[in-house]
Amino acid sequence: MDSSSSQYVSTRNIGVYDPTHQFTIWEDHFKSNGDLSLYEPNMKFNNQSEDASFGILGTSIKYDQQANKLTEKMQRRLAQNREAARKSRLKKKAHIQQLESCRLKLVQVEQELDNTRQQGLYIGGGLDSNNLGFAGSANSEITTFKMEYEHWVEEQNRQILELNSALSSHISDTQIEELVNGIMNHYFKLFCMKSDAAKIDVFYVITGMWKTTSEQFFLWIGGFRPSELLKVLVPLIEPLTEQQRFDAYNLEKSCRQAEDALSQGMEKLQGMLTDTVAAGELIEGTYTPHMDTAIERLEALASFVNQADHLRQETLQQMSRILTIRQTARWLLVLGEYFQRLRDLSKVWANRGREPA
Amino acid sequence: MVSKNAIIVFARCGCCMSHVVKRLLLGLGVNPAVHEVEEKDEVGVVRELEFIANDGRKVQFPAVFIGGNLFGGLDRIMATHISGELVHILKQAGALWL
Numbered sequence: 001m002d003s004s005s006s007q008y009v010s011t012r013n014i015g016v017y018d019p020t021h022q023f024t025i026w027e028d029h030f031k032s033n034g035d036l037s038l039y040e041p042n043m044k045f046n047n048q049s050e051d052a053s054f055g056i057l058g059t060s061i062k063y064d065q066q067a068n069k070l071t072e073k074m075q076r077r078l079a080q081n082r083e084a085a086r087k088s089r090l091k092k093k094a095h096i097q098q099l100e101s102c103r104l105k106l107v108q109v110e111q112e113l114d115n116t117r118q119q120g121l122y123i124g125g126g127l128d129s130n131n132l133g134f135a136g137s138a139n140s141e142i143t144t145f146k147m148e149y150e151h152w153v154e155e156q157n158r159q160i161l162e163l164n165s166a167l168s169s170h171i172s173d174t175q176i177e178e179l180v181n182g183i184m185n186h187y188f189k190l191f192c193m194k195s196d197a198a199k200i201d202v203f204y205v206i207t208g209m210w211k212t213t214s215e216q217f218f219l220w221i222g223g224f225r226p227s228e229l230l231k232v233l234v235p236l237i238e239p240l241t242e243q244q245r246f247d248a249y250n251l252e253k254s255c256r257q258a259e260d261a262l263s264q265g266m267e268k269l270q271g272m273l274t275d276t277v278a279a280g281e282l283i284e285g286t287y288t289p290h291m292d293t294a295i296e297r298l299e300a301l302a303s304f305v306n307q308a309d310h311l312r313q314e315t316l317q318q319m320s321r322i323l324t325i326r327q328t329a330r331w332l333l334v335l336g337e338y339f340q341r342l343r344d345l346s347k348v349w350a351n352r353g354r355e356p357a
Numbered sequence: 358m359v360s361k362n363a364i365i366v367f368a369r370c371g372c373c374m375s376h377v378v379k380r381l382l383l384g385l386g387v388n389p390a391v392h393e394v395e396e397k398d399e400v401g402v403v404r405e406l407e408f409i410a411n412d413g414r415k416v417q418f419p420a421v422f423i424g425g426n427l428f429g430g431l432d433r434i435m436a437t438h439i440s441g442e443l444v445h446i447l448k449q450a451g452a453l454w455l
Contacts, residue, residue, distance in 0.1 A: 255439070262377055310432060314439040
């Protein structure tokens with residue numbers, strides 16, 4: 001930069017009345033300020049010399065100076081543009097972030113409203129934010145889980161519709177198998193989602209707060225009870241062979257045995273958790289010092305959710321082994337429709353009071 | 358201990374999952390031996406059990422050994438129970454007579 005400036009200076013020299021004098025000044029300037037901050041002061045000198053030299057200089061030098069002036073103006077404008085673009089990008093980013101957090105907040109509020117309605121509680125003004133946890137988890141990860149679950153339900157309903165129309169049309173067994181695997185994997189995906197959410201808030205998951213009230217009524221360790229479903233739904237997928245009916249009956253029995261074992265384990269855990277909470281000392285409103293034990297219990301609770309889901313998963317898989325592919329499709333259809341009706345029942349009941357008489 | 362029993366369950370003291378394993382097996386008519394492990398002995402016991410198992414698998418509590426071999430945890434018990442294989446396996450190991 002310095003070298004080009006000095007060259008510039010020497011070019012300018014020609015147009016100045018007292019070249020030697022000007023040159024000496026510039027030279028001193030360069031000597032005293034060896035850095036790029038020189039650029040600014042240089043400009044002042046340059047402008048002065050431009051004015052002075054306008055009438056005297058040859059065209060080529062005038063053009064040179066004007067070209068340089070243009071470049072400077074252009075460069076200034078480009079820099080300003082860059083700055084403006086950068087600011088606008090930052091503004092846009094901030095705006096989007098704001099929108100995202102508002103959206104999350106909206107879902108949270110909707111969820112709390114839902115829970116409040118479900119539990120028949122009134123949360124008015126004057127309550128602090130701690131009490132909001134009472135009506136539903138205000139945790140943002142749980143809100144995300146609830147949102148993802150809503151999407152899961154929509155996808156489930158779509159899959160059921162697709163399977164329904166596929167079964168009534170003439171499609172191959174391979175295509176049915178594809179749809180069946182899709183639905184099975186969709187259930188397994190929900191179990192994964194629940195497992196992750198249980199690590200954040202196990203009580204939320206295990207009490208089924210994310211489900212409709214009717215589903216909550218039939219809840220067993222954070223989900224459906226496999227033996228009950230088998231008992232009610234298997235008759236709906238007749239005709240079955242004698243062997244299949246026998247296998248399905250045995251599956252129902254095995255489920256009940258597994259459920260009983262898990263339930264008994266849960267009871268024991270509940271007792272231990274109660275003891276931990278009761279034994280903890282309350283010092284100035286804070287809960288100490290048995291927090292570690294309590295956390296251990298809650299982690300065990302989360303593993304119960306996982307085991308219950310594992311049982312549900314194994315049951316679904318065993319059914320697919322007992323049945324032919326088309327029967328499995330019918331089974332999943334019946335299962336999906338059952339859940340849909342249960343959810344709708346909740347909404348119908350909740351809305352009946354709002355309908356005009 | 359492992360070789361002496363047709364079926365034995367190793368579990369942490371007061372573990373609720375081992376309670377589940379126990380109740381499930383009892384429900385099938387099996388009376389499993391249960392060995393509770395204190396927290397301080399855990400690491401040593403795990404290492405010993407992994408040595409006995411000798412197939413590179415990690416031992417997690419509750420751990421079930423059937424017929425002297427590492428069978429697995431509650432996951433495997435559940436899976437084989439639902440698929441109907443567990444009863445047969447237990448009978449073969451002599452843990453169940455009926």
